[in-house]
Amino acid sequence: MVDVRAGAGGFHPEDFEEEExxxxxxxxxxxxxxxxxxxxxxxxAGTAVFVGLIALVLSWLMRLQLAFPGAFAxxxxxxxxxxxxxxxxxxxxxxxxxxFLGGFGNYLIPLMIGARDMAxxxxxxxxxWTYLLAVLVLLSGFFLPGGPTGAGWTLYPPQALLAGTPxxxxxxxxxxxxxxxxxxxxxxxxxxxxxxxxxxxxxxxTMMRLPMTVWGIFIATIMALLAFPGLLVASLMMLCxxxxxASFFMPAIVQDGAPLANAxxxxxxxxxxxxxxxxxxxxxVALPAxxxxxxxxxxxxxKNLFGYRLMVWATIAIGVLSFMVWGHHMFISGxxxxxxxxxxxxxxxxxxxxxxxVYNWIFTLWRGDIRxxxxxxxxxxxxxxFVVGGLTGLFLxxxxxxxxxxxxxxxxxxxxxxxxxxxxxVIFGAISHWFPLMSGRMLHDGLAKLHFWxxxxxxxxxxxxxxxxxxxxVPRRYYDLGQTxxxxxxxxxxxxxxxxxxxxxxxxxxxxxxxxxRSWRHGEAAKPNPWGATTLEWQTPEMPPPxxxxxxxxxxxxxxxxxxxxxxxxxxxIPQNQPEQGARA
Amino acid sequence: MILAVAFVWLLxxxxxIFLARQDIAAKPWLERGEIGGYSPDxxxxxxxxxxxxxxxxxxxxxxxxxxxxxxRAGDADWVAAPAPRLLWFNTGLLxxxxxxxxGAARASxxxxxxxxxALLLAGALASGAFLIGQIVAWRELAGEGFGxxxxxxxxxxxxxxxxxxxxxxxxxxxxxxTFARTRGDVVSRSAALRxxxxxxxxxxxxxxxxxxxALLQGWGxxxxxxCRTLIRA
Numbered sequence: 145m146v147d148v149r150a151g152a153g154g155f156h157p158e159d160f161e162e163e164e165x166x167x168x169x170x171x172x173x174x175x176x177x178x179x180x181x182x183x184x185x186x187x188x189a190g191t192a193v194f195v196g197l198i199a200l201v202l203s204w205l206m207r208l209q210l211a212f213p214g215a216f217a218x219x220x221x222x223x224x225x226x227x228x229x230x231x232x233x234x235x236x237x238x239x240x241x242x243x244f245l246g247g248f249g250n251y252l253i254p255l256m257i258g259a260r261d262m263a264x265x266x267x268x269x270x271x272x273w274t275y276l277l278a279v280l281v282l283l284s285g286f287f288l289p290g291g292p293t294g295a296g297w298t299l300y301p302p303q304a305l306l307a308g309t310p311x312x313x314x315x316x317x318x319x320x321x322x323x324x325x326x327x328x329x330x331x332x333x334x335x336x337x338x339x340x341x342x343x344x345x346x347x348x349x350t351m352m353r354l355p356m357t358v359w360g361i362f363i364a365t366i367m368a369l370l371a372f373p374g375l376l377v378a379s380l381m382m383l384c385x386x387x388x389x390a391s392f393f394m395p396a397i398v399q400d401g402a403p404l405a406n407a408x409x410x411x412x413x414x415x416x417x418x419x420x421x422x423x424x425x426x427x428x429v430a431l432p433a434x435x436x437x438x439x440x441x442x443x444x445x446x447k448n449l450f451g452y453r454l455m456v457w458a459t460i461a462i463g464v465l466s467f468m469v470w471g472h473h474m475f476i477s478g479x480x481x482x483x484x485x486x487x488x489x490x491x492x493x494x495x496x497x498x499x500x501x502v503y504n505w506i507f508t509l510w511r512g513d514i515r516x517x518x519x520x521x522x523x524x525x526x527x528x529x530f531v532v533g534g535l536t537g538l539f540l541x542x543x544x545x546x547x548x549x550x551x552x553x554x555x556x557x558x559x560x561x562x563x564x565x566x567x568x569x570v571i572f573g574a575i576s577h578w579f580p581l582m583s584g585r586m587l588h589d590g591l592a593k594l595h596f597w598x599x600x601x602x603x604x605x606x607x608x609x610x611x612x613x614x615x616x617x618v619p620r621r622y623y624d625l626g627q628t629x630x631x632x633x634x635x636x637x638x639x640x641x642x643x644x645x646x647x648x649x650x651x652x653x654x655x656x657x658x659x660x661x662r663s664w665r666h667g668e669a670a671k672p673n674p675w676g677a678t679t680l681e682w683q684t685p686e687m688p689p690p691x692x693x694x695x696x697x698x699x700x701x702x703x704x705x706x707x708x709x710x711x712x713x714x715x716x717x718i719p720q721n722q723p724e725q726g727a728r729a
Numbered sequence: 730m731i732l733a734v735a736f737v738w739l740l741x742x743x744x745x746i747f748l749a750r751q752d753i754a755a756k757p758w759l760e761r762g763e764i765g766g767y768s769p770d771x772x773x774x775x776x777x778x779x780x781x782x783x784x785x786x787x788x789x790x791x792x793x794x795x796x797x798x799x800x801r802a803g804d805a806d807w808v809a810a811p812a813p814r815l816l817w818f819n820t821g822l823l824x825x826x827x828x829x830x831x832g833a834a835r836a837s838x839x840x841x842x843x844x845x846x847a848l849l850l851a852g853a854l855a856s857g858a859f860l861i862g863q864i865v866a867w868r869e870l871a872g873e874g875f876g877x878x879x880x881x882x883x884x885x886x887x888x889x890x891x892x893x894x895x896x897x898x899x900x901x902x903x904x905x906x907t908f909a910r911t912r913g914d915v916v917s918r919s920a921a922l923r924x925x926x927x928x929x930x931x932x933x934x935x936x937x938x939x940x941x942x943a944l945l946q947g948w949g950x951x952x953x954x955x956c957r958t959l960i961r962a
Contacts, residue, residue, distance in 0.1 A: 263775040263779070264775070264779070331786060335779050335782055335783065338778075338782055339775050339778045339779045339782070342778050343773070343775040343778055344775070347763065348763045350751070350752065350755070350757070351748075351751040351752075351753065352751070352752060352753060352755045352757045353757050366744075366782075369782060369785070369786050370737065370740065370785065370786065370789050373786060373789045373790040373793055374733075374789075374793055376790065377790060377793050377794055377797070380888070380892070381797075381888065384877065384884065384887075384888065388877050388878070389877060389878035390877045390878060390884035390887075390888075391878070391880075391881060391884060392797075392881065392884055392885075392888075405878065406878075407880075408806060408880060408881045409881065410800075410801060410804070410881075413797055413800060413801065416730050416796075416797075416800070417793060417797065420730065420733065420793065448758060452757065452758065453753070453754070453755075453756065453757075456753060457753070460744075460748070464741050467734065467737045468734065700763065701763075702761060702762055702763060703757075703760075703761050703762075704757035704758055704760075706758065707758075723762070724761050724762055
């Protein structure tokens with residue numbers, strides 16, 4: 145019997161659709177081992193914030209050493225390098241990747257596309273618990289003999305494996321094991337996000353009707369799925385070198401007069417594999433931020449997003465191009481100058497789709513009804529910060545300018561602006577925007593604004609100054625500048641000023657945490673759809689949404705995500721699930 | 730890294746074809762109402778989409794390893810490790826496994842439950858034999874003095890075969906789950922899909938193995954030379 149409606153391969157898609165959402169039966173399955181993407185999202189985000197706070201404290205300790213060298217006995221050189229390494233790896237992988245994709249991805253994808261849950265809820269839950277295991281393995285490094293690895297967050301061989309590098313006995317092993325576990329966990333989650341976007345969109349929700357948030361998370365997830373194998377291969381090969389006596393990366397080395405057992409490895413090979421992952425990682429963090437900020441600007445300026453199509457195309461273009469630029473992290477590794485030229489060109493090419501995005505954000509604001517509430521403030525802060533960070537990227541993308549600036553604080557300032565402060569401002573903006581949806585209450589406005597201004601001005605004080613130090617030639621990674629002839633004494637004063645600012649900005653984060661906890665319990669109750677947003681997540685029957693998101697009737701989509709201030713409409717927004725009839729007065 | 734980049738471009742091409750069919754030149758701000766004839770029953774099963782992405786990820790993984798191999802194999806100090814002759818036999822076993830699973834998938838789609846079950850088991854056994862054969866090949870190589878620490882070429886041999894074997898082992902777990910879930914129900918549509926996806930995964934791993942096998946046999950010399958010329962050009 146042949147069914148004419150059957151698709152390729154003779155299957156009824158309906159056999160696989162509309163599976164009942166597994167309703168939790170106990171407290172454990174509701175709040176702990178939950179398969180609800182929203183609970184998984186909060187677990188991911190909560191864990192990531194916890195790791196972020198540890199990374200914040202580590203950055204304080206580093207700054208204290210730089211401002212007052214030798215004043216704190218417990219920060220010796222080994223500890224300093226361990227703090228650097230753990231701060232970097234935690235922030236890039238375990239905080240930013242996890243919070244954007246695991247946190248916002250899980251919370252927003254099903255709601256924004258009108259699905260009831262992820263495509264594979266069980267695997268989704270498993271993804272979080274694997275991530276948690278990776279975090280625990282990572283943190284275990286602090287308690288092992290020798291402490292965590294101090295090889296720098298890039299973990300370059302041969303130095304990472306040599307005795308003398310802090311944590312070279314156990315720390316480096318748990319670091320790579322943790323990364324392997326993280327990648328396994330992320331792959332489970334990532335498959336879910338991608339398949340959910342492709343398969344579970346509500347009727348009428350075409351790809352070109354997706355909000356930019358979903359596009360950003362979608363493309364970033366695909367990139368992460370394809371980029372993380374680079375880190376996985378590098379990690380496995382390093383573990384082989386460290387534990388099994390192989391020599392993928394370890395060349396013949398004479399240490400303390402005796403040759404080591406390894407011979408014939410290529411350290412440069414590691415750099416290629418690492419940066420095949422490492423550069424896309426920048427955009428894995430940036431693209432969700434780009435998407436979220438587009439939605440926040442449009443909603444809080446009451447205007448449709450300018451150039452939606454171009455925004456989508458630019459997102460895709462950035463995704464593809466970012467796999468062609470890894471070599472710009474290796475300009476001084478002795479690579480063929482022709483390669484340097486190639487990578488410099490491809491790097492500068494990325495500026496084009498990125499600039500398109502920046503212009504479109506600004507045009508979205510142009511003549512909008514801008515409301516300077518916390519989500520808008522954070523978004524504006526993001527645009528400015530991202531432009532500054534992006535412009536300094538143009539300096540570093542050029543081989544001839546990069547060579548003198550390489551390994552100075554200029555590089556540190558650049559990447560903290562562009563992939564530290566900028567995405568984190570978006571995270572704050574997103575939290576203040578979606579807090580009513582998650583909790584049913586409003587975040588305290590005054591405290592949020594206080595937090596914004598301290599964070600925004602404070603980070604500028606820190607990183608603007610740091611650019612200047614970099615141009616002076618102050619090297620990064622140094623535990624103590626000591627008697628370095630070309631560094632003027634004023635650098636020491638500036639370092640103290642930066643440290644004071646860093647302490648203040650770090651402390652200001654507790655204002656946000658206090659605000660979050662206070663408002664979750666005692667905040668003003670939020671009206672349904674408090675911002676007047678068009679996207680589906682605000683059209684749920686309850687706030688916060690129930691486990692199956694939509695109650696009895698899942699939504700049907702009739703329009704794109706940005707119908708704000710439509711002439712003739714009776715309100716200044718028309719939700720995506722509102723049919724044409726009834727939209728007008 | 731040329732191989733890895735080429736593979737990513739291949740994926741980008743596939744994505745471009747997909748996106749072109751998604752009407753990404755549409756002007757969504759002009760289109761209101763339920764457009765595009767988009768309704769849930771036109772969709773492919775989620776598991777199939779998931780598998781396509783799994784294959785892409787596994788593909789990148791092996792493309793990167795092959796890239797690393799080709800990069801290193803071109804260096805002057807490269808000493809090739811001998812490929813055990815047993816690999817030929819193992820390759821035959823993997824071919825057999827792939828054929829048997831394809832047969833199982835067709836039998837399942839063709840409503841022949843007993844045949845589907847039997848072929849699935851036979852495919853699993855052939856795969857298990859392949860894995861054992863690979864371990865024997867490892868021991869042979871190590872016995873000849875090419876242990877993991879003996880040189881870069883040998884280390885690559887263990888890494889490539891090991892990772893490939895690990896993926897096949899993962900496939901066997903999926904096969905076991907399929908077998909457990911479909912017992913007594915091998916011919917339903919969802920079972921047929923499971924069989925088909927398992928077979929697709931096996932074909933992919935066979936393809937990956939053939940490429941790794943060629944590299945390990947030293948047949949990649951032409952490719953290495955080509956990459957060298959490109960770099961020196």
